[in-house]
Amino acid sequence: MSLATESNEPNEIQTEASAAATVEAKSLRSAPLLKQGRFISPKNDQPTLLGHIVISTSLILGICLSYALMFWFAGTKQDEWLSVTSSLEEKAVNTAIANLPTKPAEKARLIDQFDQIQDRIQKHGSVMGFFYKQYYISLSMICGGSVIASICLFFISKSGWERVNNALINIFIVSSSTVILYGNISLVFKQEENIKDNQALYLSYFALRNEMLSYWATQQVSTGDTIVPAAKFIHYMDGRLQELSQIRLGFDATGITDLGDQMKQLDGSSQKQAQPNVKK
Numbered sequence: 001m002s003l004a005t006e007s008n009e010p011n012e013i014q015t016e017a018s019a020a021a022t023v024e025a026k027s028l029r030s031a032p033l034l035k036q037g038r039f040i041s042p043k044n045d046q047p048t049l050l051g052h053i054v055i056s057t058s059l060i061l062g063i064c065l066s067y068a069l070m071f072w073f074a075g076t077k078q079d080e081w082l083s084v085t086s087s088l089e090e091k092a093v094n095t096a097i098a099n100l101p102t103k104p105a106e107k108a109r110l111i112d113q114f115d116q117i118q119d120r121i122q123k124h125g126s127v128m129g130f131f132y133k134q135y136y137i138s139l140s141m142i143c144g145g146s147v148i149a150s151i152c153l154f155f156i157s158k159s160g161w162e163r164v165n166n167a168l169i170n171i172f173i174v175s176s177s178t179v180i181l182y183g184n185i186s187l188v189f190k191q192e193e194n195i196k197d198n199q200a201l202y203l204s205y206f207a208l209r210n211e212m213l214s215y216w217a218t219q220q221v222s223t224g225d226t227i228v229p230a231a232k233f234i235h236y237m238d239g240r241l242q243e244l245s246q247i248r249l250g251f252d253a254t255g256i257t258d259l260g261d262q263m264k265q266l267d268g269s270s271q272k273q274a275q276p277n278v279k280k
Contacts, residue, residue, distance in 0.1 A: 046166045055167055059174045063141070070140055074133035082125050096216045102230040110230065113237050114212055120244075121205045127249070128198040135191035138182040145178035190250040197248035204244050212237065 039051035047055065093114060097107055152172035156164050186192070211222065219227050221236070228236075 047170070052166070052170055055170045056174055059171065063178060066141070066144070067137060070137045071133055074136050075129075078129040078133065082129060096213065100216060100219065100230060106230040106234060109234050110212070110216075110237075113234070113241065114209070116241060117205055117209045117212065121202060121209060124198045124202040124205065124248075128195055128202055131189075131191045131194045131198070134189070135186065135195060138186040138191060141182040142179050142186075145175045145182070148175040149179060188252055190252055193250055194248065197250070201244060201246060201248060208237075208240055208244070 039048060039054060040046070041048050093111060097110060100107065100110075102110070149172055152168050152175065155168055156172060161169070215221060215228070215233055221228050221233065
């Protein structure tokens, strides 16, 4: 009886060991990836290469999503603000000039001029709206990235570059790069200047459109009360169209900021902040 009991003890110990190994294997399989050292190194609790890739990819995806949302929001506002400039239907235009004492050729020329004005209103409105959206996105990205970079730099300066968690440095680099990127985009493509230039042309063509519609209704111009012949008004409109025929698009490649200089400035400022205050 005692021999049977002694012979069963090794089997029980082996069974318990295998059960413990099975439980440990299951716990490893069910444990988060962070605990297995795939994203965070167990030696120093710093992100591994895969961890840095995940952090950077997540930040870039967040930036892309923010860009898409802001582009959509700005586009809806653009459509809302510029919807009042929709073209008159051809039937309405023909009705407006039906009572003008003009020759068929003069009437056709007036309609052609009106179509040119409408086309240029739409084009300059589209260019203005495009740069408005990009400028809005650039400013938003610069502001958001600056806030995140400043917060990261604050914690980095408290701990120092050598002791701080590398994930924080990763976030700081991505956010700082975003600020530099969108700052350069705004300067190189002269977004603010292009908005103002095309806005001026847009409003000028819109005023010219109203002037033509008023002439169709009164056969007079804003300079006086006398009736203006259609031929004279056509030449006047030709001069105004030629005066406003401009393409306002500007670019400046010299506005590109040197990334190395920017990072040196950021590194220098952070090192100054990281130095402890020593009382003499």
